[in-house]
Amino acid sequence: MNFRGTSQTMSAGIDLENVCCDFGTFRAVDNANVSIRPGEFFSFLGPSGCGKTTILRMVSGFIEPTQGVIRIGGEDVRGKRPNQRPTALIFQNLALFPLMPIWENITFGLEVRGVDKASRRKRAEELLQLVDLPGAAEKMVSQLSGGQKQRVAIARALAVEPQVMLLDEPLSALDLKLRQHMRAELRAIQQRTGVTFIYITHDQGEALAMSDRVGVMSQGRIQQIADPREIYNNPVNGFVASFVGENNIFKGEVQQAADGMASFSTPHGTFRARLGDLGGRDGKLYVRPEHTVISVAAEAENSVPVTITDVSFEGNFITVHATGDSGIHLTAEIRNDGSATMPDRGTRAYMAFDPARAAILPDANVRG
Amino acid sequence: MQDLLRRYGPGLTLIMGLMVAFWLLMLVIIPNMTLFEQSFRPYLPVREVGGPNDTYSLDNYLKVFDGTIERSFLGFTFQIPVHVLTFWLTIWYSMVVTVICFFMAYPLAYYMAKIVNPRSLPTLILLLFIPLWVSEVLRAFAWWIILAFRGPLNWLLLNLGLIEDPIRWTNMGYTGVVIGLIYTYVLFMLFPIYNAIQSLDTNQIEAAEDLGAPWWKIHWRIVLPHSKPGIAAGSVMVFMLSAGSLLVPSILGSTTSQWFTQTINQWFNDALDWNTASAYAFLLLLLCTLFVSLAMWVFRVKLSDIAK
Amino acid sequence: MHRFRQNLAHLYMVLFLVFLLAPLVVMSGAAFNDSKLPSIVPWRGFTTTWFSQMVQDQRMMLAFVNTLWVAVAVAVISVVVGTASAILINSISGKVRTVLYGLMISTILIPGVVIGISTMILWTRMGNALGTEFFLFNPGLHLSVLGQVSYIAAMVMLLVLARLQSFDADLEEAALDLGASHTQVMRRILLPHLYPAVGAGAAVAFFQSIENFNVTQFTRGGADTLTVYVFSQVRSGITPTINALAFLLICVTLVLALVYEINRRRRARIQAEREAEARRAEEAMLL
Numbered sequence: 001m002n003f004r005g006t007s008q009t010m011s012a013g014i015d016l017e018n019v020c021c022d023f024g025t026f027r028a029v030d031n032a033n034v035s036i037r038p039g040e041f042f043s044f045l046g047p048s049g050c051g052k053t054t055i056l057r058m059v060s061g062f063i064e065p066t067q068g069v070i071r072i073g074g075e076d077v078r079g080k081r082p083n084q085r086p087t088a089l090i091f092q093n094l095a096l097f098p099l100m101p102i103w104e105n106i107t108f109g110l111e112v113r114g115v116d117k118a119s120r121r122k123r124a125e126e127l128l129q130l131v132d133l134p135g136a137a138e139k140m141v142s143q144l145s146g147g148q149k150q151r152v153a154i155a156r157a158l159a160v161e162p163q164v165m166l167l168d169e170p171l172s173a174l175d176l177k178l179r180q181h182m183r184a185e186l187r188a189i190q191q192r193t194g195v196t197f198i199y200i201t202h203d204q205g206e207a208l209a210m211s212d213r214v215g216v217m218s219q220g221r222i223q224q225i226a227d228p229r230e231i232y233n234n235p236v237n238g239f240v241a242s243f244v245g246e247n248n249i250f251k252g253e254v255q256q257a258a259d260g261m262a263s264f265s266t267p268h269g270t271f272r273a274r275l276g277d278l279g280g281r282d283g284k285l286y287v288r289p290e291h292t293v294i295s296v297a298a299e300a301e302n303s304v305p306v307t308i309t310d311v312s313f314e315g316n317f318i319t320v321h322a323t324g325d326s327g328i329h330l331t332a333e334i335r336n337d338g339s340a341t342m343p344d345r346g347t348r349a350y351m352a353f354d355p356a357r358a359a360i361l362p363d364a365n366v367r368g
Numbered sequence: 369m370q371d372l373l374r375r376y377g378p379g380l381t382l383i384m385g386l387m388v389a390f391w392l393l394m395l396v397i398i399p400n401m402t403l404f405e406q407s408f409r410p411y412l413p414v415r416e417v418g419g420p421n422d423t424y425s426l427d428n429y430l431k432v433f434d435g436t437i438e439r440s441f442l443g444f445t446f447q448i449p450v451h452v453l454t455f456w457l458t459i460w461y462s463m464v465v466t467v468i469c470f471f472m473a474y475p476l477a478y479y480m481a482k483i484v485n486p487r488s489l490p491t492l493i494l495l496l497f498i499p500l501w502v503s504e505v506l507r508a509f510a511w512w513i514i515l516a517f518r519g520p521l522n523w524l525l526l527n528l529g530l531i532e533d534p535i536r537w538t539n540m541g542y543t544g545v546v547i548g549l550i551y552t553y554v555l556f557m558l559f560p561i562y563n564a565i566q567s568l569d570t571n572q573i574e575a576a577e578d579l580g581a582p583w584w585k586i587h588w589r590i591v592l593p594h595s596k597p598g599i600a601a602g603s604v605m606v607f608m609l610s611a612g613s614l615l616v617p618s619i620l621g622s623t624t625s626q627w628f629t630q631t632i633n634q635w636f637n638d639a640l641d642w643n644t645a646s647a648y649a650f651l652l653l654l655l656c657t658l659f660v661s662l663a664m665w666v667f668r669v670k671l672s673d674i675a676k
Numbered sequence: 677m678h679r680f681r682q683n684l685a686h687l688y689m690v691l692f693l694v695f696l697l698a699p700l701v702v703m704s705g706a707a708f709n710d711s712k713l714p715s716i717v718p719w720r721g722f723t724t725t726w727f728s729q730m731v732q733d734q735r736m737m738l739a740f741v742n743t744l745w746v747a748v749a750v751a752v753i754s755v756v757v758g759t760a761s762a763i764l765i766n767s768i769s770g771k772v773r774t775v776l777y778g779l780m781i782s783t784i785l786i787p788g789v790v791i792g793i794s795t796m797i798l799w800t801r802m803g804n805a806l807g808t809e810f811f812l813f814n815p816g817l818h819l820s821v822l823g824q825v826s827y828i829a830a831m832v833m834l835l836v837l838a839r840l841q842s843f844d845a846d847l848e849e850a851a852l853d854l855g856a857s858h859t860q861v862m863r864r865i866l867l868p869h870l871y872p873a874v875g876a877g878a879a880v881a882f883f884q885s886i887e888n889f890n891v892t893q894f895t896r897g898g899a900d901t902l903t904v905y906v907f908s909q910v911r912s913g914i915t916p917t918i919n920a921l922a923f924l925l926i927c928v929t930l931v932l933a934l935v936y937e938i939n940r941r942r943r944a945r946i947q948a949e950r951e952a953e954a955r956r957a958e959e960a961m962l963l
Contacts, residue, residue, distance in 0.1 A: 060853060083855040095850035099868045108864070109854035142950040145958035160854055178961060372767045375848055377858030387760040388776070395826035396783055399794035406797050476692050479685045490940070492689070494933055499696050501929040503887035505903040506922045509910055510699035513706055513714055520702055523717040551699065583681065604785065612787030615889045615903070619910050629789050629890070636793060636894060646797065649790045656787065 011196040012073030012086060012163035013038040014059060019068035021054050028054040030220040032068070036198065036213075038163075041190050043199040043207040046217035046243070052200045055217075056166050059198065060089045073163060087164045088157035092172060094149055096141045102128070102152055103137035109160035127155040131189065146174045150182055154189060164196045171206065183209050204244045208232060216240045219366050236276060239364030241286045248292055248330045248353075250285040254278070254360060264360055268326045271302045273358035283360040291357035292332040294320060294343065299352040306330060308347045318342055322351060400653075407647035428647035451631060455651070458628040459659065461542050462610040465549045469557040469606045470599065472550070477561035477598075478591065482570060500555055508619040511548045512538070515620065544620035545627065549610045556609060557602035564598025565591060600669040604660050611656055628652060700926055707919035714916040726920040733917055739900035740921075742817060743886055746901060749821045750828055750885035751878045757825065758832025758881075759874055763866070765833070766840045781834075783827040788890025795823035796895045815897030823891040828884050832877035839873035 014036040021029040029051040036042045044052035057063045059070060061082035070077055077085055088109075097105050103124035104111070110120050121137075128134055131151035141149065150170060157165055167186075171179045187210050190197045201207050207214045208228040215225045216239070224236045235241035238249075252266030254275065262275040264285050273285050298305070306322035318334045320343060330351050334340050343349065372381050408424040416422065432455070436447040484492060499507060514521050515537035522534035538544040568591060576586045592599075617627035632652065636645035664670070705716040710723035730736065765777055783791075796819060803813025812818060843866070851861045867874075889903040896904060906918055 062849060062853075082849070082853045083857075087853075089850070089853045091846045091850055093844065093846055095844065095846035097847060097851075097865060108851065108856070112851075112854065112856040112860045112864075140950060142947065143953045143957075145954050145961055147961050148954075148957055156854070178958075181961070371769070372764065375767055375845070375858075376763070376862065380858055380862055381764075384760040384764045387757045388764055391757045391761065391826070391829055392776070392779055395795070395822055395829075396779065396786075399798040399826075400786075400790070402798040402801060403790065403794035406801075472692070475685070475688055479689055483682065483685050484689070490937065494937055495693055496696065498926075498929060498933065499700060501883055501933070502700060502922070502926055503903055503906075505887070505889055505906045505910075506703065506918075506925070507699065509906060509918065509922070510703040512910060513716075514699055514702055516713075516715060518717070519715055520717050551695070555696075608785045608787065612789060612890065614789060614893065615907060618907065629787070632789050632793070633893065642793070642797060645793055649787075649793045652787055653790045656785075660785065 010073075010163055011038040011194050013040075013196065014164060014198070015069075015071040015074075016055070016059075017069045017071070019055075019058065019065045019070060021051075021058060021063060022066045027220055029058070029065075032222050034215055034222060034225055036196060038073075038196055039194050041187065041197045041199065041210060041212045043201060043211040043214045044217055045201055045204060045207040045214050047202055050217040051220040052217050053168060056089070056168055056198065056200050059085075059164070060087050060166050061085045086162055087166055088160055088162035090153050090157050090165065090167045090170045092168045092170065094153040094170065094173075096149060096152060096156070098141050100141075101137065102133075102139050102141070102144070105141065105152060106155045106159050108156065113160075123159065124155075127159055130158070130192070131155045132185075147178050147182055150174070151185075154186070158189075158193060158195070162195060164198060165190075167197060167199045169201050171201075172203075179206070186210060208244065216243060218243070218364050221365050223365050234359070235286070235361065237364055238284055238286060238361050241359070241361060246289050246331065246333075247286045248289060250328070252285065254283060261355060262360060268304055268324050268328050271353075271358065272355040273302075273360050274356065276359050276361040278360070278362045281362045283362050285358055285360050287353045287358040289319070289331040289333040290317075290335075292330065292351050292353050294322075294332050294334070295350050295352060298350050301352075302355060302358065303350045303352040304328070304330065306349055306351050308343050308345055308349060311342050311345065313342065322349070324351075403646045404650055406643055407650050409643050411641040411643045428644045429651070431644055432648070432651070451628075451648075454626045454631055455628050455655070457542070457626075458611055459655070461546055462549075462607050465546055465553070465610045466557075466603050466607045468546075468550055469554045470561075470603065472554055473557035473561055473602065474595075474599075477558055477565055477595075478587075480562050481565035481568070482573065496555060496558070499551075504552055505615050505619070507552050508548050508616045511544070511551060512619050515544055515547070538620060539622045539624075541622060542625045544622060545617045545625050548616040548620040549613060552613070552616055553606045553609050556605040560598040560601040560605070561595050562598070564595035564601075568594045596667060597669050600664060600667045604663065607663075608656060608660065611652070703919055704923040704926060706916050707923040709916065712915065714914055714919050726916040729915070730917040730920045735900065736902075736905055736917065736921065739902050739905040742899055743902040746817050746821055746824070746892075747882045747885040749818075750824045751881040753821065753825045754829040754832045754881040755874055755878050758829040758877055759836050759870065761829065761833045762836035762840055766837060780830050783830045786827065788827075788888070789894065791823050791826055792891040792894025795819055795826070795891070815895060817892075817896055817899045817901070819895035819897075820888075820892045820901070823895050824885050824888050828881045831880055831884065832874075835877045835880065836870055836873045839870055843869050 014034075016032045016034045019029060019032045020027065032051075032055060044055060046052050054063060058065050059072070061077070061080055061084070064078070072086060082089075097108065100108070103121060106124045106127055107115070107120035110123060115123075124137055125134075128136055131154055133148060133151050133155070136144065136148065136152070141152070144152065153170065154165075171182050171186075174182060183206060186197075186199075199207070199210065208231070211228055213225060213227050214231050216223045216231060218239045224231060224240045226234075231240065232244050235244065241247055242249075250264070250266045250268060250271065252264050255263045255265050255270065257275050260275055261272060263270055263272050264283075266285070271285060273287070276283065294308075295303075304324045304326075306324050308320060308322045310321040312319045312321075313336075315336065317336050318340060320332045320334065322330050322332070324330060332351055372384075376384070407428055408426070409422060410425065410427060412419070412421055432451045433449045435450050437450050437453065439446060439448050439453065480489060480492065513519055516522075517534055517536055517538075521537065522531070525531045526534065537547075572590055572594075573586055576590055581589070612629060613627070614629040614633055617625065617630055618633075621627065621630070628648070629652070632645050632648045635641050635648060639645075702716055703714075706714040707726055708722050708724070709716055709719055710721040710725070711718070761780060765773060765780070768776075796815060799813050799819055799822070800815065803810070806813070847865050847869075848861050851865045852858075856864065887903060888901075889907065892901050892904055893907075900908075902921075909915075909918060
């Protein structure tokens with residue numbers, strides 16, 4: 001787990017046990033329980049205001065939880081100030097010091113610990129190598145591009161040899177192309193250093209692409225913790241299903257359930273699908289557009305007669321919009337393998353889906 | 369407070385708090401309270417201070433009404449206490465100065481904000497700032513030279529053939545004082561108005577032009593309302609500075625122009641009666657504050673708008 | 677028509693500048709006129725006697741030195757107090773902030789006469805009450821310093837507060853997170869950001885102090901500052917030595933203003949170059 005010959009850089013796990021955080025009467029985080037493993041790349045994913053940033057600030061020590069315990073490396077960190085915790089935070093706006101040259105920025109954490117100038121200078125060069133920015137030591141922050149600033153921020157956080165890196169949407173200010181480039185880079189740096197990364201984002205693509213595991217949040221509650229595949233393929237509720245991708249949604253009622261499957265009666269027909277953990281609540285049927293197929297003839301089951309209303313060519317896939325005879329709006333995505341044909345508008349057809357690819361799920365897990 | 373502690377820790381918070389306390393308590397609040405208290409005490413020889421004669425009274429304030437002179441205005445002749453008259457004339461001519469400063473500053477402020485080439489603006493501002501850096505006493509002195517009986521202004525006017533005989537500028541009531549005050553304080557009107565107009569989106573002016581508004585209507589309906597906080601700030605500054613000025617009236621005043629601050633100065637430095645001086649100073653502070661509050665209420669601006 | 681109005685505006689600007697600067701030219705010119713009375717008409721020939729007489733004028737030189745001392749003291753105290761106040765005001769909110777801020781601002785509007793008298797009365801009465809002859813409690817220029825600070829600190833406060841608006845509080849948190857103490861955050865992060873405003877504040881305080889008359893007039897005891905001296909000379913008969921002094925002061929001001937302007941342009945150019953470099957780096961990365 002060592003990197004570039006430095007002595008330690010252990011990574012630590014983080015445990016949140018029944019953590020709550022209130023701001024006045026508003027509960028920003030409600031009973032969060034999660035165990036993040038040492039060396040893991042863990043993302044909190046959710047819309048703005050879902051409480052993910054509050055979790056990050058509680059771990060870094062800028063906010064104290066109202067209830068519950070936070071452990072870093074097994075040690076309870078209640079009452080410890082940010083500078084006493086083995087964490088390093090990367091701010092959304094990066095918060096690079098504009099009046100210091102790059103190398104002083106990077107080694108500021110060492111400077112305040114009384115490390116002498118020559119060692120700091122040397123360390124700055126090593127870290128700049130690590131983040132692939134050699135020769136930038138003497139530059140000022142305003143001379144760097146967005147992506148370069150990103151790397152300096154990472155280097156600055158790594159300089160204090162944290163056991164945990166906390167990243168608060170650091171890529172949100174970048175252009176799309178650069179953002180995709182930086183994803184790979186962040187992941188590479190994480191693997192090179194072996195430090196635990198906790199990553200906050202509202203961009204599902206980012207979370208799924210980089211993380212070992214993802215925690216999806218809504219309204220202060222953690223909805224699901226799982227690896228990206230599981231999150232996307234087997235969301236536990238409608239919020240997770242909708243937040244990490246598109247869906248065709250049917251409202252209706254569960255009729256018969258057996259062996260994890262159930263039949264679901266809707267105004268648009270009765271369908272068979274996997275039955276999620278409804279917990280006694282109502283459910284809806286969710287199926288992804290890429291699992292929805294278009295055919296000229298009715299399939300044996302889960303088939304809806306439709307009229308194609310719009311077809312849009314997106315490059316790597318084709319999106320087909322259709323309206324069912326009973327009025328429901330459905331979408332299907334066809335992969336563009338180079339020979340895919342585009343159906344005409346107004347064509348009569350059937351949209352169908354595999355029961356194993358559809359799920360009956362409850363709405364989000366929120367306080368009622 | 370919570371935020372302060374979190375950001376700077378208890379030690380620095382305490383130090384900063386002490387500094388603010390020193391400033392506001394020792395340099396502002398307590399001195400003014402002392403002044404207020406002192407103004408009710410009689411002026412006594414040193415050994416009688418604190419003795420049986422040292423009692424509170426309004427005597428110092430009532431001195432304002434001593435010694436009346438005769439004045440006529442619009443055909444009416446009436447008696448008016450000389451200090452009341454001085455006070456009234458101070459307020460009146462401060463208002464005159466304020467109004468003239470506004471009419472002088474507004475066009476230039478608009479010019480700076482919307483007409484001048486932005487590249488030459490810093491140079492223009494630099495030139496405008498030069499007189500500000502030169503001491504007020506020297507500025508008043510410069511006008512003392514210019515307005516002298518055999519001075520450059522009369523020389524110029526004579527040579528241009530505009531006047532037959534030299535004019536005694538500094539012996540025409542408040543003329544010299546008003547000119548001096550305008551020169552000294554017009555920039556305090558200019559910069560607040562400039563700041564206000566600068567924040568006006570030029571598109572609004574262009575939109576109004578596009579809709580066919582004549583230039584005066586654009587100013588009346590768009591630019592002036594937008595620059596109201598700046599105008600209020602500039603007016604308050606110019607008025608307070610003018611009414612409180614001692615230098616300009618002393619240097620450029622005539623035998624017939626008395627400024628209220630000069631009266632205070634006479635009580636304090638000539639008569640050595642600090643108590644009456646306190647009472648007069650307090651009157652000045654009180655009435656100026658009232659006047660400014662009234663003006664701010666009429667124009668619906670807040671104190672915090674002024675400090676920009 | 678539009679063109680005509682534009683030219684009218686240019687003309688007005690020129691007239692305004694003439695109005696502002698002509699008195700200074702007249703005053704400077706009088707410094708070189710060989711006439712006992714300070715004036716430029718009638719012109720009696722070029723001379724530099726007034727400069728040599730100025731240097732020999734002991735009282736004026738003493739007043740000049742006094743002025744500098746007072747101005748330096750006022751600048752130092754005002755900068756310290758004003759900066760602390762700005763930081764404090766910036767991180768509190770609610771009613772306390774409104775009251776404190778209003779109080780601070782109002783000091784600018786208090787007439788100098790009132791400040792002068794009240795400062796004088798407070799400190800001399802404190803001296804009497806304590807029965808001490810300690811210099812602090814006697815009239816003198818140190819009281820002028822205190823009186824001037826009472827409103828000049830507010831000017832510094834406003835300048836620093838304006839600069840604080842552009843400060844990103846995340847920088848403080850980032851520094852704390854990296855292990856800095858509160859003092860280190862102040863010294864390394866916050867104060868360096870404020871230095872331009874602190875410098876401007878010091879300059880404003882210095883010049884405000886130099887030109888102060890009202891407060892000084894009521895607190896100075898027997899000591900002279902330049903404004904008080906010039907004032908007494910104007911009343912009691914004047915020679916162009918004062919013009920010589922004014923000319924030198926204007927020259928110093930002009931030089932300082934020029935240095936400031938050149939420095940500002942240089943900084944703007946460096947900043948523009950850096951931003952251009954950042955843009956190039958951005959583009960290079962995307963290729």
